[in-house]
Amino acid sequence: MLTIREAVPHDAEALHELYMRHLVPSPPEEPQDMAAWAAMLAQFAVDPGYHLLVGELEGKIVSSVTVIVIQNLPRNLRPYALIENVVTHGDFRKRGYARALMDAASAIAKESNCYKIMLLTGSKLESTLRFYEGCGFNSDDKTGFIKWL
Numbered sequence: 001m002l003t004i005r006e007a008v009p010h011d012a013e014a015l016h017e018l019y020m021r022h023l024v025p026s027p028p029e030e031p032q033d034m035a036a037w038a039a040m041l042a043q044f045a046v047d048p049g050y051h052l053l054v055g056e057l058e059g060k061i062v063s064s065v066t067v068i069v070i071q072n073l074p075r076n077l078r079p080y081a082l083i084e085n086v087v088t089h090g091d092f093r094k095r096g097y098a099r100a101l102m103d104a105a106s107a108i109a110k111e112s113n114c115y116k117i118m119l120l121t122g123s124k125l126e127s128t129l130r131f132y133e134g135c136g137f138n139s140d141d142k143t144g145f146i147k148w149l
Contacts, residue, residue, distance in 0.1 A: 001057075002055045002056070002057055002062075002063075002096075002097050002100055003055070003056045003057075004053055004054070004055055004056075004100060004101060004104050005053070005054060005056065006044075006045065006051060006052065006053060006054075007041050007044065007052040007053070007054050007064070008041060008045065009038040009039070009041045009042045009045075010038070011041060011054060011061060012034050012037035012038040012041055013034055013037075014054075014060070014061040015037070015041075015052075015054070015061065015064060016032055016034065016037055018061055018062075018063075018064060018087055018089060019064075019085070019087065020032075021089075021090075022087050022088065022089050022090055023085060023087040048069075049068055049069040049070065049071070049079075049112075050066075050068050050069075051066065051067045051068070051069075051105070051108050052064065052065075052066050052085075053065050053066070053067065053101050053104055053105060055088075055097045055098075055100060055101050057092065057097075062088060062089045062091075062092040062097055063087065063088040063089065063092065063097040063098050063100075063101055064085060064086075064087055064101065065083060065084075065085065065086045065087075065098070065101040065102060065104075065105050066083065066084045066085045067081050067082070067083050067105035067108050067109060067117075068081065068082045068084070069081050069108070069109065069112045069114060070082060072115075075115050078113055078114065078115040079112055079113065079114050079115075080114050080115060080116045080117070080118065081105070081108070081109035081112065081114045081116070081117040081118070082117070082118050082119075083102070083105055083117055083118070083119040084119075084120075086098060086101070086102070086119075086121075098131070099131075099134070099135065102135045103135075105117070106135075106136070117137075118142075118144075119132060119137055120144050120146065
């Protein structure tokens with residue numbers, strides 16, 4: 001049974017492994033500072049708008065999603081949410097874990113009175129695009145742009 005919870009500082013190494021092996025196409029070659037990762041996870045825990053969710057199966061983090069609630073002036077001061085870093089370990093895909101995390105992220109946005117959730121994906125795979133559509137997202141309403149820094 002998948003357990004969904006907010007990430008905590010001791011998840012740093014497991015999240016690093018999940019991201020570097022299953023999310024980032026070409027991970028950085030330099031060693032990562034796990035103390036810095038843990039410190040950042042601690043900061044996320046005190047930010048009420050930042051939610052790094054993990055899906056845990058038998059003590060192993062197998063999936064993750066980040067949802068950030070952003071305060072907003074238009075739309076009657078209703079915030080919006082941004083979803084990023086949706087990832088599931090390759091050995092655990094097609095089991096509904098990412099969908100469960102996306103549902104949890106959407107619930108956070110609803111509870112926060114968000115009027116929309118935005119999501120970008122770099123994937124061109126039809127299966128990934130269908131997954132996001134199945135989660136209720138569409139690619140018709142807006143056009144997304146990225147400027148890499």
